[in-house]
Amino acid sequence: MVSLSVRLQRLRYRQAFWAWVFLSPGLVYFAIFLILPVLASVYISFTNWDILTPPRWVGMAxxxxxxxxxxxxxxxxxxxxxxxxxxxxxxxxxxxxxxxxxxxxxxxxxxxxxxxxxxxxxxxxxxxxxxxxxxxxxxxxxxxxxxxxxxxxxxxxxxxxxxxxxxxxxxxxxxxxxxxxxxxxxxxxxxxxxxxxxxxxxxxxxxxxxxxxxxxxxxxxxxxxxxxxxxxxxxxxxxxxxxxxxxxxxxxxxxxxxxxxxxxxxxxxxxxxxxxxxxxxxxxxxxxxxxxxxxxxx
Amino acid sequence: MEKGKTQLSRRSFLQLSGVLAGAAALAACAPAVSTGGQSGAEEPAAQTTALEMYTRLTNNEQLEKLSARYQDAHAGSQLTVSAFDGRDMLTKLTTAVAGGLPPDLVMIDIAFTAQFADRNVLMDIGPIVDEANMREDAFKGYDVGTTWKGKYISYPMWSDCSALYYNKKLMADAGVTSLEGPKSWAEVVEQATAVSGLGEDIWGFLTNVTSSGATWFLWAPFMWAAGGQTFNADLTGTEFDSTPALSAAKLWVDMYLAGLAPIECVSGTWGDVEGLFTSGKSGMLLSGPYMVGLMAGQYPELDYGITLIPGPEAGTASSFVGGDGMSVIEATKQKDAAIEAFRWITDAALMKEVAMENNGTWIQGLPPRNSAVDAEYLEKFPNYAVFIDALKVGTLVNHPAIFEIDKPLKLAFEKMMLEQVAVEDAMAELDAAGDEILQRYNSTQ
Structure with a gap:
C-alpha cells in the first residue's frame, strides 16, 4: 500500500512534469530568440567579425x-x-x-x-x-x-x-x-x-x-x-x-x-x-x- | 476513465494539445525547404533558370522593363530584380551571402564594390569583359573603381558624376561677363562673391558635406583637380594633409566663412541645399546629372548652365565618377546563366536604345560606355555633354574602408566651418583618422 506522502509526492512530480511540458514552447522560444543572441553578442564583442569572414578572437581590444x-x-x-x-x-x-x-x-x-x-x-x-x-x-x-x-x-x-x-x-x-x-x-x-x-x-x-x-x-x-x-x-x-x-x-x-x-x-x-x-x-x-x-x- | 474505453479526459486532451503545439512551434523553426527557382537552388540544365539581381534602386521602371525584356529574349529564363532601399542593400547583400542564399548578380554603388571584392563575394569578370572589348569602352574615370587587387570586379552599369551648375540669370545680374561658368578657383570665388552681393538671401556657392558620401562626391574633385590623391600608392594611408587637399579645403572653408554659402551647406540635408538653387537663390551648385531631368520637369524657367568642376588653374578639372557597377556573385550556382545575363544587360546597344527613349537616362543616370554615348546621343541631349566629359577626366575613391572614412571627413569640414578650426589642424586630424582606419583595416585582413 502506497502511503499518502508518496502519493502526494508523485502528484507533485506529475504536476511539475506537465508544467514544464506546457512551459517548454515559451522557454524554447525565449532561449533561441533572446538568451542565445545575447550570449552570442557577448562572444562577438570579443572578436573581429565582418559577417562575411570567420570571427577572430581579439580579447578586450x-x-x-x-x-x-x-x-x-x-x-x-x-x-x-x-x-x-x-x-x-x-x-x-x-x-x-x-x-x-x-x-x-x-x-x-x-x-x-x-x-x-x-x-x-x-x-x-x-x-x-x-x-x-x-x-x-x-x-x-x-x-x-x-x-x-x-x-x-x-x-x-x-x-x-x-x-x-x-x-x-x-x-x-x-x-x-x-x-x-x-x-x-x-x-x-x-x-x-x-x-x-x-x-x-x-x-x-x-x-x-x-x-x-x-x-x-x-x-x-x-x-x-x-x-x-x-x-x-x-x-x-x-x-x-x-x-x-x-x-x-x-x-x-x-x-x-x-x-x-x-x-x-x-x-x-x-x-x-x-x-x-x-x-x-x-x-x-x-x-x-x-x-x-x-x-x-x- | 473506464477500462477499455479510448475516450480522452479533458486533462489528457489539454496535455496532448500542449505537446502537439510545442512540436508544431519547433517544426516552424526548422528551415524551409527550397521550392526551386530560388537563387542558389540546384537545377537541371534543361530546366528554366531563375536569376536574381540585387539593386539599391527601388521602383525603378527601367529595371522592371529590362527584367521583362530579358525574359522575352531568353525563353524560359527569369531575371528577378530585388530592390532594397539605399544602404539597406549593402546589409541585405552581406547577410544573404553569409546565409548561403546570395543573389546571382548585384548592381552596387561602384564606390562600395571594394568592400565586397575584398571578401571574395564578387567574381573576377576580367576575362568576360576583355573578351568583348568592354574594358576600354567604359569611360576612363572608371579605371579606378572597377578593379580591386588585380581583379576586375564590377562593370559600370549607369553613371553618376559631379559637375558645377550655375544660374545664368544671377550671374548676368551680378555683372559676370562670361556666362560659360567659372573655369578656375579664382573665378569660382570671384563669381560667387558677385552673386552673393545681390541680396541677403542670395548665395554665391552651394555645396553639401552632411549627406552620406556628399563630401566625396562634391569636394574630392577639387582636391583631385589640384593634383591631390586620396590614398598613398600602397593604400596604407590617406593624403588629406597634402598641399592640394589643404588648398581645396581652404577654398571651401574661406567661401563659407566669407558668407558666400549658407549653414545648410555644412549641416543641412541635400534637399535643403538643392532647394536653394532651384528656387533661384544661388549662383552655383555642385550636383550630378539627375538635376538636368529634375529642372526640365519642375523648374523649366530656371536658366542655368553646367561646367566641369574646375581646378586651381584654368584647364584643369575633375569629377567624382560614381553610379552603380554590375557584378556577378562568386557563389552563384548558375554561373553560365549569370554571365549571360551580365553580358546582356551591359550591352552598349541596349544602353543607348533605352537612354534615347528615356530623355537620355539609362537606369538612374547616364550610359557608362563611350559607344553608347555617341554623336547622335549628344546631339539629342546636349545638357549631358559636360557630364560625359566629366566621366572622362574624373576618378573615384576605391577602398573597402571608404564608408568609415566618410564620417571623419564630414566632421573635419564641420569643425573647419562651424568651429573655425584652422584648416591645417582639422585636415591633419582627418589624415591621422584616415591612416588609423586604413591601418586597422589592413591589419585585420
Missing part, C-alpha cells in the same frame, strides 16, 4: 578602443543628456496632462485621443514631420517666427539647437504614453482618500502632495524605468533627422552601434558597444528599483 574613441564618448554624453532632459519633462508633462484629463469636462475623450495619437505614429513619420517643421529655409516654425518679426533659426543644422529639437521630438512622441499610464494610475486611487482628507481640511496642493503623489509612486516608477530604457535606446529620430551631426552633437549610443555594425561591418565593435549600453540600462534600472522600489512597496 574592442572595449579598449571604444573607450578611447571620441565619437563614442560624445555619443555616451549625448545619450545621457537626452535622457536627463526628456525623462523629467515627459514625466512632469505627462502627470500634469493626466491630472487635467482625469477631471470631467466636455471633450475629454477627444483630448485623450489627441494626446495619445503621436504614440501610434512611426518614428520615421514623426521624424520627417518635425524635420519639415524645423527646416531652416522653408520650415513652418521659421515662417511663424518671420511672421512674428523674429529672426529665423538654424534648428537642425546648428550644433546648439539640433539636440533640443531631437529631444522635443522624443518628448512629443512619448508624452501620450505617459499620460495614459498616469491616467490609469490616477483612476486606481480611491475617492475615499480624497473625501477623508477634504473633511480634514486639506487643500488641493495637500491632496496632491499627501495622497496623489505617494499613491502614484508605483506608476511613476514604472514610467521612469520604461522611459530610461527608451531614452537610452533613442535612434530612429537621430538617424533620420541629423544622422548624428552636426559636429556629432546628436550622435547617441545606438546610432554608433548601427553605423559601426551595419555600415562598417564591425560587428565585434558594435556588439561591445551594445554590451556597454546593456550595462548602463541594467545599472540605472537596478538603481531605480533600489531607490524607489522600497518606498513603492510601502
Amino acid at each position: 574592442n572595449y579598449t578602443e571604444l573607450l578611447q574613441n571620441s565619437a563614442i564618448q560624445r555619443a555616451i554624453l549625448n545619450t545621457f543628456y537626452y535622457a536627463a532632459v526628456t525623462i523629467p519633462v515627459t514625466i512632469a508633462l505627462g502627470l500634469l496632462l493626466a491630472l487635467a484629463l482625469n477631471r470631467a469636462f466636455f471633450g475629454r475623450t477627444f483630448f485623450r485621443i489627441i494626446y495619445y495619437l503621436p504614440v501610434v505614429i512611426s518614428a520615421a513619420a514623426t521624424a520627417l514631420l518635425w524635420m519639415w517643421i524645423f527646416q531652416s529655409q522653408v520650415g513652418l516654425l521659421n515662417h511663424l517666427l518671420a511672421w512674428a518679426g523674429l529672426p529665423k533659426q538654424s534648428w537642425l543644422v546648428s550644433p546648439l539647437y539640433a539636440m533640443p529639437v531631437i529631444m522635443w521630438t522624443g518628448i512629443w512622441q512619448s508624452l501620450g504614453w505617459s499620460v495614459v499610464v498616469f491616467l490609469a494610475g490616477l483612476q486606481n486611487i480611491s475617492e475615499m482618500y480624497y473625501e477623508a482628507a477634504k473633511i480634514d481640511g486639506a487643500d488641493s496642493g495637500q491632496l496632491f502632495r499627501y495622497i496623489t503623489w505617494p499613491l502614484l509612486a508605483p506608476t511613476t516608477l514604472f514610467v521612469l524605468v520604461i522611459l530610461i530604457i527608451g531614452s537610452l535606446q533613442v535612434f530612429g529620430t537621430v538617424l533620420i533627422m541629423t544622422d548624428g551631426g552636426p559636429l556629432n552633437s546628436t550622435t547617441v549610443i545606438v546610432h554608433q552601434v548601427y553605423i559601426n555594425a551595419f555600415q562598417y561591418l564591425r560587428m565585434g565593435y558594435g556588439s561591445a558597444l551594445g554590451i556597454i549600453l546593456f550595462l548602463f540600462i541594467l545599472l540605472l534600472a537596478l538603481t531605480n528599483l533600489r531607490l524607489f522600489g522600497s518606498s513603492t512597496a510601502q
